[in-house]
Amino acid sequence: MPDPTTETVRLTIDGTTVAVPKGTLVIEAARRMGVMIPHFCYHPKLKPDANCRMCLVEVEKMPKLQTACSTPVAEGMAVRTATTVVDDAHKSVLEFILANHPLDCPVCDQGGKCDLQDFSHQYTPTTSRFTETKRIFQKEYFSPLIETQMNRCVQCLRCVRYCDEIMDVKALAPVGRGTMTEIKHFAAHQLDCEFCGGCIQICPVGAITSRLSMYEYRPWMLKRADTICTFCGDGCRITVQTKGNELIEVNSAHGAGRNNGDLCARGFFGFHATSHPDRLTHPLIRRNGALVEATWEDALEYVAEQATRLKLAHGPDAFGGLISSRCTNEDLYVFQKFMRLVIGTNRIDSSARYGQVNGVQALRRVQGTHRWTIAFEDIVTADALLLVGTNITETSPITGLKVKEAVKKRQATLVTMETLQPAVDTLSNIVNLAAQHFPTHPTQFGNTVIGLIKAVIAHNLVDATIAQQAPAFVQRLTATLQASSWEALESATGQTRSQWTETAQTLAAAKRLVILVGNGVLRQPGGQGTTTNLLDLLILLGKLDQPGCGLGPLAEENNDQGAVEMGAVAEFFPGPAPLNDQVVRERIAAVWREELPRTPGASLTNMLAAANKSTIKMLFVVGENPVGTLPAAAQAKEALAKLELLVCQELFLTETAAMAHVVLPACSYMEKNGTFTNSEGHVQAVRQAIDPVGDSRPDWEMFSALSVLMGSPLEYGDAREILKEIRSVIPGYGLLGPTPTPPKVDHTTLTRYLTEGFAADVTARYALTPPSRRGDNQFTLMFVQTLFHSGKLSTRSKGLLQLQQEGFLSINPEDATRLGLTDGGQVRISNARGTVTTTVKVRERVPVGVLWFPEHFDGEAKQLADWTIDPQTQIPYFKLAHVSLAKVS
Amino acid sequence: MANYEPILLKNMLQPGYTGSLADYERAGGYQALRKVLGKVSPSDVTAVVMKSGLRGRGGAGFPTGVKWGFLPKDYQGPRYLCCNADESEPGTFKDRQLIERDPHQLIEGILIACYAIGAASAYIYIRGEFVLGAKILEQAIGEARAAGYVGKNILGSNSTIDVWVHRGAGAYICGEETALLESLEGKRGLPRVKPPFPATHGLYDKPTVVNNVETLANLPHIMTRGAEWFASIGSPPKSTGTRVFCVSGHVARPGNYEVPMGITFRELIYEQAGGMRSDKKLKAFIPGGASAPFLTPDHLDVKLDFESVAQAGSMLGSGGVTVMEEGTDMVWAALRLMEFFYHESCGKCSPCREGSSWLVQIMRRIVNKRGQMSDLETLTDLCKNIAGRTVCAFGDAEVSPIMSTLKHWRHEYVTLIHAAETANLIRPEPAGAKH
Amino acid sequence: MLQTTHKAEIDDILSRYPVRRSALLPLLYLAQREQGYITESAMQEIAGILKLTPPQVYETATFYTMLNLKPVGRFHIQVCKSLMCALVGSDTLIGWIGRKLGIKPGETTADKLFTLSAVECLAACGTAPMMQINDDYYERLTEDKLDRILADLRQTGASALKTGPFMWPEPNGTRQ
């Protein structure tokens, strides 16, 4: 990739002079001036391999034709792409490539969008001189979701190179040699990999295609909608292709979106979730104990009537609202406005509560912005990267690709603190790319970070300016850290002082340092403190406000960030602004022409507790399923059973919806317009791809309709009108353009933090977490995200279910051997909370003493989890359990 | 028959010479190394080699000293020497003899080259089939290590040079220097796109020199006897020294003959190799391995040096001279070589990969009397479209048998095609037919 | 497991290269030596040792003709059929072997003793026709010599007619 800051080179292409950055390839320089040089093996993402020989051009003073894809420009170079010699060369290479090709375009899924077809159309005569026997490969079963037809392969190796260079998965092998080279996995085994779909996307012909849409379409029959994937916080641009109202295929064009055309299995193969036959299609009202179909009018009127009655009888704070942060900003905004204005309560919360709020709060407190001060581009160009508790490949795959690019293409130094062991298997493992890795027990992230900060101070790596400007801060940290001895840190974490030192030096030496924090920190007790400490680390190194430096908490849901910014959480108005922020309160009141409620908000756990005590009587639940997702200890079921009115807006009849008095069928993201805000704070357009399923409606529309019936109309013509209003409440929202300029550190806030703010909880934040003592058979069970699923939707996707369809326990080989467990065997997991039997999968990447269970198939297993609520932040933690194991024979 | 002083074969021509370290030392072995290590500066060694005019014996004939000179001067970090002992060019079998009969001569050459280029490790990439050669080399390296010629602090000079044998596993292309490097890195042997050249980005992306066995075996002699001596042998100024020519085919005494460059093919074939094996006359010969275009009796007086053979429309290549007598079917001969190239095409570049399979199929048809006149034009076209359009020189090599036989013996193709026409056999082959 | 039976040898191989993957061909040879061909589990184990994925091992293993991914006979006869050998009778040699053993190139005898392959140039063009059987070269073959070699192999598993350190012509002008 040419760096725009480097010098430019002037050359002529077909007589026209162009200036391009040094290092640009001739093929790219030509493309910039609109000259398309035919090619197969070249792809801007990949290192040149120049194997197809299609892109030959004449370069003055060179005796032979040169491949434009591998020749960098040079000053004064004269390139000719349209001479007879070049044209003949293109024809002849194409003749070779077509020689063994089966020419089965009529039955090829690539037909109509195939490079080979296009170039053939351009270059070759309709007859072929090739009358010999064509090469034929035996058809072999390749994989559940990916189909190969190797006779069509042009052996450009783009698929293989993508899988290696971009994904770091290395699942594809060119097997054999010469004309008989074919792309396979391993021996006769079917493909087992990350199923990112990258090979399908990058294959220039129809050799690798998706089984989900096999033989279902011709490209020209398809309608396309560019929208945003909802499976994680990365916010990938996807193009949804439909035939009639049917979802056919999802892909992402090179260069498009924050993901630059790359996707993960969820994005590429997960799209069928929303067309699952179980989708709710009609409103349901509980009559005589059973939910029965109703008209929208009946259902809405019923809700409005009941809500009005309850409000009169018990006041607005007898209401609560819970919304999923998978909703659009527009849904979230109207939801909170409805709750605050029509109902008159601040008792609302969203799934951003589970982790994202921790990150946002730390950022706000220290740097005065609730967003990353970095963007994906900064990850790619970082000199050093520190990943803490992310298992980024499985939780935020595309952010993970940026990290891989930084390390593999630009030689960035990667430091990882993860509950992961370096191991090579079918999924890539970010730790394999790390220069320094801290294998970290799930309860020990805080301590491991403390060790690093202690090393920074102990080895005089504190930035001189900071030491001078904030002596109190530095001294207090130094003193506080003295309380924790190296011995105590080493014994709690299992790390060594020398490794902390080495890492501290590495990070201090980096000019551009990016820290990414994931679920392992954000969704665990102490998450906010540890995130704040990591910001302290950046401050100490003098990098917090430096270009290219910053800390990014990784959002779990696609619109976690938006939910916070729309004010759909207990502690914030839109902005986000704290409930006591007078200026914002007034600004919003001016737009809403209505006073905002003054009573405090209530978090998810508060609301459940209040419902249990019957102080909350009515709950609006939008896309959330507390009964299904929280362990029994949360008492969600009991609480909801006591409600006088439970209204659920849902896609499916979840455990929670099944308890509702009224269920309103909602549109999925495929069926509506709006915006999502990704991890890095980029606001992106969501566009409707298909008509709403059944009678379903966008969530905002339902609130809008209810507000009319309840006498305080919130009326919007469409999602765009809502966004307009959002912009008047949050100036500039969603106008950030294709590459957002991230906000800068607010120095007033920072100074306040450094002079006094930090002191409030510094002792608590830097106190060591005691290690969880392991008994003989004591394991720490983690409920983790997996690459193939990311929530309630994904488990309805027929594609993703083919990759993973049930829970299983991942265990380290050493532990497995000790307990006599083998792959596929049965094991009993138990603790005081209960016992669960499940299947075992032995994986080297799982650390000794730790177990993983996929959280989206946790079923009964989730009952084993510890249930704690942070007294300060009200955040519930339920992703760890301490258990013992026994083999089931 | 003229007698020439053997240089590379000298030791092994002594009766009873076993190639052991003792034998080699007795014959003056490792004196060059002693003379050079720590006493002559690496750049002076390079200068001597440059001055000697030594050119690569692997095929391309690139001046060895000049190649060494391409290594970055100020590069900190490892550099590597790779000895190309892949010897896979059909018609060539000299490196095998140099390795099996006088391994220390090669090892000494490797050590001198490593010293000159500043490499602490050398890998001898030997073709997998040379099991015996690999064993002999391993043994000899062991002896040399024990005697302090290989390893740390060689001969007290502070130089560290390790030499390892790395066996290939059956792939002609791995003789191409960048494919060799890929293979040595544990990958498929596909040639790399150049630039960058191995001199800057070679083994493990580090500065690397790849030299042929025979090239390296010359070094001890050049260092002992001087650049001027070497430059005076052969056909100066461009083709200096001797070469070990491998004569095969229909001659009376096939085998390896070391002669100064510049003698004629006539002399090599008729005096050294004893002439034709029967009273059938010479019909054709390949002057430099399978990749070199065929020549005719008209070329017998061409001199065996790089320039003369190139002028005659072929190349000196690897030094494999294959002689064919009257009665040899030239189309069949070209097909045999084409089959070799088809089998060995690594598959990286489309023209070579697809072209070789296409060419083989057409050639088989013609030989099986199922050809047609238009095939000749197609053959010519395909050859032209392959040559010069691939990553490595394999593409140029694979077309030379067909191009040159078509040039000199077109009538034989025509005869076969006419036979097909008379037999009324022109028809497409049944689908899926095995040849 | 190679790692349990050949630990020292594997360590020695690994010590020769600064980058692990370079040990791939040597380790594949080791696996082939142990079982006569390279099994899937061997490839998996080697992948583990070298920190490669199994497909990475597989793609390399399938590129090289000397690595057998399927079992071959106890004696793998490889006859060079390239032009230089063909000029002086390699096709005849293949014919002889075919008649004597009842197999064509690519086939193995029923007793699993011999596999015949016709291969490309083995760098013995001056001493053609020739063949390689397992590690050894046999050159300047005649029908009579072939008979003796096959008989030797059947009886003792080895034959003294194999080529020693190669040189041709021999210095003293003697001919085998």
Ligand SMILES: Cc1cc2nc3c(=O)[nH]c(=O)nc-3n(C[C@H](O)[C@H](O)[C@H](O)COP(=O)(O)O)c2cc1C
């Ligand atoms: C297809 C191909 C095969 C080659 N095979 C060999 C070979 O077997 N042995 C060899 O020494 N050089 C071979 N070469 C030449 C090498 O690429 C390289 O030029 C040589 O090893 C350099 O050594 P030299 O400069 O000492 O000749 C081959 C080249 C090509 C293009």
Ligand code: SF4
């Ligand atoms: S399958 Fe497609 S991408 Fe892969 S090598 Fe073949 S043509 Fe290229």
Ligand code: FES
């Ligand atoms: S695009 Fe340049 S060689 Fe393939």
